[in-house]
Amino acid sequence: MRAVAIVGIGATRFGRTERPLLDLMCDACLEAFDDAQLGDRPVDAVYAASMGALRNNHISAVASALADRLCLQPAAPDTLENGSASGASAVKSGVLAVASGYYDRVLVCGGERMRGMQGVDITDFIATVTHREAEYIYGATLPGLAGLFARAHMQRYGVTQRDLARVAVKNHRNAMLNPRAHLRFEVTLEQLFDDPHFAKRNPLVADPLRRFDCCPVSDGAAALLMVPADQAARYNDRAVRVAGLGHVGAVHAVSARANMLDLEAVRLAAERAYALAGIQAKQIDVAELHDAFTILEIVESEAVGFFDRGQGHVALAANETARDGSLPINPSGGLKARGHPVGATGVSQVVEVVRQLRGEAGGYQVSGSPQAGFAVNLGGFSSNAVATVLTRSL
Amino acid sequence: MRAVAIVGIGATRFGRTERPLLDLMCDACLEAFDDAQLGDRPVDAVYAASMGALRNNHISAVASALADRLCLQPAAPDTLENGSASGASAVKSGVLAVASGYYDRVLVCGGERMRGMQGVDITDFIATVTHREAEYIYGATLPGLAGLFARAHMQRYGVTQRDLARVAVKNHRNAMLNPRAHLRFEVTLEQLFDDPHFAKRNPLVADPLRRFDCCPVSDGAAALLMVPADQAARYNDRAVRVAGLGHVGAVHAVSARANMLDLEAVRLAAERAYALAGIQAKQIDVAELHDAFTILEIVESEAVGFFDRGQGHVALAANETARDGSLPINPSGGLKARGHPVGATGVSQVVEVVRQLRGEAGGYQVSGSPQAGFAVNLGGFSSNAVATVLTRSL
Numbered sequence: 001m002r003a004v005a006i007v008g009i010g011a012t013r014f015g016r017t018e019r020p021l022l023d024l025m026c027d028a029c030l031e032a033f034d035d036a037q038l039g040d041r042p043v044d045a046v047y048a049a050s051m052g053a054l055r056n057n058h059i060s061a062v063a064s065a066l067a068d069r070l071c072l073q074p075a076a077p078d079t080l081e082n083g084s085a086s087g088a089s090a091v092k093s094g095v096l097a098v099a100s101g102y103y104d105r106v107l108v109c110g111g112e113r114m115r116g117m118q119g120v121d122i123t124d125f126i127a128t129v130t131h132r133e134a135e136y137i138y139g140a141t142l143p144g145l146a147g148l149f150a151r152a153h154m155q156r157y158g159v160t161q162r163d164l165a166r167v168a169v170k171n172h173r174n175a176m177l178n179p180r181a182h183l184r185f186e187v188t189l190e191q192l193f194d195d196p197h198f199a200k201r202n203p204l205v206a207d208p209l210r211r212f213d214c215c216p217v218s219d220g221a222a223a224l225l226m227v228p229a230d231q232a233a234r235y236n237d238r239a240v241r242v243a244g245l246g247h248v249g250a251v252h253a254v255s256a257r258a259n260m261l262d263l264e265a266v267r268l269a270a271e272r273a274y275a276l277a278g279i280q281a282k283q284i285d286v287a288e289l290h291d292a293f294t295i296l297e298i299v300e301s302e303a304v305g306f307f308d309r310g311q312g313h314v315a316l317a318a319n320e321t322a323r324d325g326s327l328p329i330n331p332s333g334g335l336k337a338r339g340h341p342v343g344a345t346g347v348s349q350v351v352e353v354v355r356q357l358r359g360e361a362g363g364y365q366v367s368g369s370p371q372a373g374f375a376v377n378l379g380g381f382s383s384n385a386v387a388t389v390l391t392r393s394l
Numbered sequence: 395m396r397a398v399a400i401v402g403i404g405a406t407r408f409g410r411t412e413r414p415l416l417d418l419m420c421d422a423c424l425e426a427f428d429d430a431q432l433g434d435r436p437v438d439a440v441y442a443a444s445m446g447a448l449r450n451n452h453i454s455a456v457a458s459a460l461a462d463r464l465c466l467q468p469a470a471p472d473t474l475e476n477g478s479a480s481g482a483s484a485v486k487s488g489v490l491a492v493a494s495g496y497y498d499r500v501l502v503c504g505g506e507r508m509r510g511m512q513g514v515d516i517t518d519f520i521a522t523v524t525h526r527e528a529e530y531i532y533g534a535t536l537p538g539l540a541g542l543f544a545r546a547h548m549q550r551y552g553v554t555q556r557d558l559a560r561v562a563v564k565n566h567r568n569a570m571l572n573p574r575a576h577l578r579f580e581v582t583l584e585q586l587f588d589d590p591h592f593a594k595r596n597p598l599v600a601d602p603l604r605r606f607d608c609c610p611v612s613d614g615a616a617a618l619l620m621v622p623a624d625q626a627a628r629y630n631d632r633a634v635r636v637a638g639l640g641h642v643g644a645v646h647a648v649s650a651r652a653n654m655l656d657l658e659a660v661r662l663a664a665e666r667a668y669a670l671a672g673i674q675a676k677q678i679d680v681a682e683l684h685d686a687f688t689i690l691e692i693v694e695s696e697a698v699g700f701f702d703r704g705q706g707h708v709a710l711a712a713n714e715t716a717r718d719g720s721l722p723i724n725p726s727g728g729l730k731a732r733g734h735p736v737g738a739t740g741v742s743q744v745v746e747v748v749r750q751l752r753g754e755a756g757g758y759q760v761s762g763s764p765q766a767g768f769a770v771n772l773g774g775f776s777s778n779a780v781a782t783v784l785t786r787s788l
Contacts, residue, residue, distance in 0.1 A: 001495045022526075045641075054475075055449050058530070060522040061477035064777050068525070068646035074662055076641035077778055078483045081448075081473040083455035089472045093487060100494035101395045102639075128454040131462070132416075136452070245496075247439075247470035252462035268468055383458050384471055 001099040005232040005239040005394055008036025008225035009351040014218040014339030015182040021050070021057045021113035021221075025066050028223035028344075029109050036225040037236050043225075044103040045076045049090035049110035050343035051083055052125055057113050066109060075107070083129035084292065085379030086110060087222070087346025088247075088386030094226045095242050104227060110347035111221035122217055126342070129380040134253035142292070143214060145254055145381045147206030150295035153261055154208065157310035159298065161208050165192045166316050167294035168212045168336055174323055175333025177363035182218045182339030213294040218339030222348035229394045240354045243372075244279070244389030246272025252383045263303040265385035266376055270304035273374070273387040281305030284327065284389075285370035286356045288349040290378040291334040301329060304376060304387070328366040331356065346377035350388055357392045395493040399626040399633040399788055402430025402619035403745045408612040408733030409576040415444070415451045415507035415615075419460050422617035422738075423503050430619040431630050437619075438497040439470045443484035443504035444737035445477060446519055451507050460503060469501070477523035478686065479773030480504060481616070481740025482641075482780030488620045489636050498621060504741035505615035516611055520736070523774040528647035536686070537608060539648055539775045541600030544689035547655055548602065551704040553692065555602050559586045560710050561688035562606045562730055568717055569727025571757035576612045576733030607688040612733030616742035623788045634748045637766075638673070638783030640666025646777045657697040659779035660770055664698035667768070667781040675699030678721065678783075679764035680750045682743040684772040685728040695723060698770060698781065722760040725750065740771035744782055751786045 010031025012024050025048065048063035059065055063077035082089040087110035094108040114122060123141050130136045130145070153159060169189055175181035191198040192212060202210045225235075232239035250265035251257045257264070274280060281304060289304070291297035298312040306327055307315045315321055321329040332338045332352040335345060353373035355361045373390045404425025406418050419442065442457035453459055457471035476483040481504035488502040508516060517535050524530045524539070547553060563583055569575035585592040586606060596604045619629075626633035644659035645651045651658070668674060675698060683698070685691035692706040700721055701709045709715060715723040726732045726746040729739060747767035749755045767784045 046643075051454055052448070054446070054522055058522055059526055060445055060475065061479075061773055061777070064476065064523075064643060064773055065526065065646060067643045068777065073644055074642040074659070076486075076780075077476065077643050077773070078487065078641075079475040081454065081475055082458065082471065085455075092470075093472065096487075096494045096496055097490050099496065100490045102490055102493065128448055128452055129458075132453055132459065247472075248468040249440075249458060249461045249471050250467055252459060265468070379455050379458055379471070383455070383462065386470075 002101055003229035004095050004098045004226055004242045005229040006224050006242060006354055007227050007232050007235040007239045008032040008038065009354050010035060011180055011222040011348055011351050012220045013180045014220035014341055016115055017219045021053060021059065021111055022065055022069055024113060024219060024221040025109050025111040026069055028221040029070055029107060032223040032225045038225065041105060043072045043075045043107050044105050045097055046072060046107045047078055047080060047090040047093045049080045049086035049347060050112055051081055051086045052112060055125065056117060083379045084342050085346055085377045085384060085386050086343040088377035091346055091350055091388065092245060092247055092386055095245055098226050098228055104231065106226045107223065108226060108347060109221060109223040110344040112341035112343040113219045114217050114341065115219050131253040134256065142381060143206040143209060146293040146295060147209045150208055153295060153299060156261065159313045162189060162193060163313040163317065164213050164294040165189055167291060167297045170322055171291065171330050171334040171336040174331050174364055175337030178333050178338060181333040181337055182216050183337040187212060209293055215292045215335040215340040218341045220339060220341035220344050222344045222351045224347060224350060232394060238358050239394060240357050241391045241394045242388060243391040244273035244277030246270060246387040248272065249384040250382060254381055263299055263382045265382045266300055266303040269385040269387035270376060273389045277389040277391065279372060279389065284372050284374045285368065286331060286353060286366050287329050287374040288332060288352050289329055290376055291330060291336045292340060294336065297329060297334065300376060323364060324367050331361065331364050331366050346386065349375035349377060353390050357390060396495055397623035398489050398492045398620055398636045399623040400618050400636060400748055401621055401626050401629040401633045402426040402432065403748050404429060405574055405616040405742055405745050406614045407574045408614035408735055410509055411613045415447060415453065415505055416459055416463055418507060418613065418615040419503050419505040420463055422615040423464055423501060426617040426619045432619065435499060437466045437469045437501050438499050439491055440466060440501045441472055441474060441484040441487045443474045443480035443741065444506055445475055445480050446506060449519065450511060477773045478736050479740055479771045479778060479780050480737040482771035485740055485744055485782065486639060486641055486780055489639055492620050492622055498625065500620045501617065502620060502741060503615060503617040504738040506735035506737040507613045508611050508735065509613050525647040528650065536775060537600040537603060540687040540689060541603045544602055547689060547693060550655065553707045556583060556587060557707040557711065558607050558688040559583055561685060561691045564716055565685065565724050565728040565730040568725050568758055569731030572727050572732060575727040575731055576610050577731040581606060603687055609686045609729040609734040612735045614733060614735035614738050616738045616745045618741060618744060626788060632752050633788060634751050635785045635788045636782060637785040638667035638671030640664060640781040642666065643778040644776060648775055657693055657776045659776045660694055660697040663779040663781035664770060667783045671783040673766060673783065678766050678768045679762065680725060680747060680760050681723050681768040682726060682728065682746050683723055684770055685724060685730045686734060688730065691723060691728065694770060717758060718761050725755065725758050725760050740780065743769035743771060747784050751784060
């Protein structure tokens with residue numbers, strides 16, 4: 001396989017917007033082109049990700065529409081959909097396409113425009129990733145599954161609601177410094193647990209998860225430009241290598257898994273990504289994990305090998321995963337506070353890790369000079385997961 | 395790039411069914427596994443194609459659901475959507491994934507379940523591939539665009555409605571011999587033009603196109619198993635090589651194209667596929683073209699280089715493209731009569747070409763011993779196109 005590098009990144013601010021989906025995606029792509037110093041060099045292919053472009057925005061083949069809007073003809077457009085891992089699936093497709101030698105310049109863009117939908121409609125939209133016969137038709141939702149999962153994990157490992165809330169507190173604090181984040185305000189443990197007035201803003205969503213344990217509903221887009229690593233210097237001196245990639249499927253219905261608390265897809269995807277990159281989990285300097293719910297950041301930090309099983313909440317409480325900790329997790333604010341425009345998320349995680357490795361994250365830059373970064377994006381409730389290892393050295 | 399071979403094929407009958415989408419897709423995949431003599435060897439990845447699984451069947455991440463249903467864990471699932479070229483996009487993804495060296499056994503499956511939708515709803519669903527601002531919001535539909543395109547082509551090249559109907563007559567005749575085809579009955583020029591009783595069954599859809607100029611609305615699925623060509627002999631002795639692949643995007647809005655009658659995406663995609671395969675158009679022995687409307691088969695047969703521009707209808711009338719002609723086109727019945735379950739079509743075209751190259755097409759086997767086959771799948775109204783060249787020799 002040819003080594004693959006990312007030479008350009010772009011992203012809109014995540015949050016509420018009235019702008020159409022394609023406008024958001026174009027903004028992210030144009031920023032990535034500028035960042036890459038692409039100039040008038042043609043793009044060979046466009047891999048776009050969106051979960052709901054057809055259902056929610058009435059556009060199918062969104063990659064084709066995007067390539068046309070950007071006047072990229074004759075670039076070849078493909079749209080990837082993999083639920084909440086749609087973005088990472090597009091990243092993977094871009095990596096394999098360049099690795100194969102078939103393309104030399106690939107644009108990857110994820111976008112989602114969810115505004116205008118009603119609350120129940122959004123929950124139903126997302127719930128279409130669950131197992132249709134075993135979960136969906138019985139009313140299972142993602143918050144519902146996450147609540148059951150959280151309760152089981154808490155009971156086994158002595159995790160408390162306060163531990164969960166520490167994820168939100170950390171990630172909101174990080175997001176305050178990220179100009180592209182959706183929820184740029186601080187939240188404290190005192191507010192969440194001791195302030196009766198604030199409690200009204202933090203109702204139960206799916207016991208034990210409250211609103212501040214759940215990511216917001218966001219609009220937004222993110223984009224990457226990928227090229228062969230040995231051609232990266234033709235663009236700029238800020239290239240980052242996609243050193244490792246792992247994508248693994250697991251048993252779909254959560255209740256049918258051998259061990260419900262084992263996020264097997266996440267664990268195996270990370271192992272494969274590390275193996276391909278030739279590194280170990282302890283060599284990762286910065287990570288973006290899929291914290292659609294606070295419990296997920298804790299359990300994923302164990303599944304990907306950063307901490308021993310049952311120790312994720314301990315490391316969190318000890319500030320090891322804070323921006324200035326030994327292993328910063330979600331310095332961008334994560335899904336929890338940066339936001340979660342579904343199809344954009346997997347791409348934006350990689351964008352954020354690239355930013356950190358380049359040392360260009362500004363106010364939310366992690367300390368030291370990170371050399372290796374990691375991202376994991378979940379499809380469904382971990383029915384599959386895509387893990388990526390990025391390195392500063394090509 | 396590693397050479398890629400197809401060692402297994404499968405397909406359901408196309409047509410009306412009450413069976414769910416995943417059942418159809420599983421049937422096609424299991425047949426492909428048997429055909430490949432896969433045994434207990436694990437599949438590395440699943441590339442599934444469906445245009446409307448979320449909108450029409452309430453399932454997102456259909457590749458993930460399919461991989462789970464087939465117990466393929468830890469295989470990595472990705473879903474491709476590219477309008478009516480979704481199937482070919484999945485084929486392309488499978489080819490590049492094996493070519494890259496990242497995967498050794500890739501399952502490609504396309505499926506669509508459109509029954510249950512109302513007439514207008516189906517037309518609207520398909521129309522989401524048109525340009526949103528320039529076409530869709532003004533009520534443009536695929537039959538509408540095809541009608542305008544047909545009239546313009548007819549005026550310039552002296553093509554008649556009777557010429558268009560010859561595509562239907564030929565493809566219905568072929569479909570009668572294909573046990574998996576949707577419309578397995580004959581239709582004659584006499585019925586279509588001289589029989590007042592039959593005329594009721596053939597109303598205008600979009601002048602000059604009548605019902606028998608349009609493909610039916612079908613359900614169905616098709617599947618392929620791909621491996622590196624140098625490993626094909628481990629499976630069976632019926633492997634076919636994916637020798638060429640071309641995927642090209644064009645201007646989206648039909649009215650904005652430099653020459654509306656030039657199916658540029660088709661033309662350039664074919665050129666690229668031939669170049670990669672190191673062959674010329676005249677070396678193709680059998681082809682499956684995207685005849686969603688009769689006019690398209692005629693114009694595509696010119697765009698891909700089989701006949702000079704404006705000569706497609708002449709070759710058709712001379713029976714050159716009949717099953718026993720010098721260059722059989724759509725011996726399976728094509729989209730027109732085999733049927734067009736949107737996401738399945740691009741995969742099924744390749745399945746049908748493989749069948750012909752193996753000499754296993756039974757009653758609809760073309761004469762001679764075809765060595766090279768070709769398929770082209772259109773996204774939108776040729777806003778992009780994927781062309782594939784398949785060869786008997788590895």
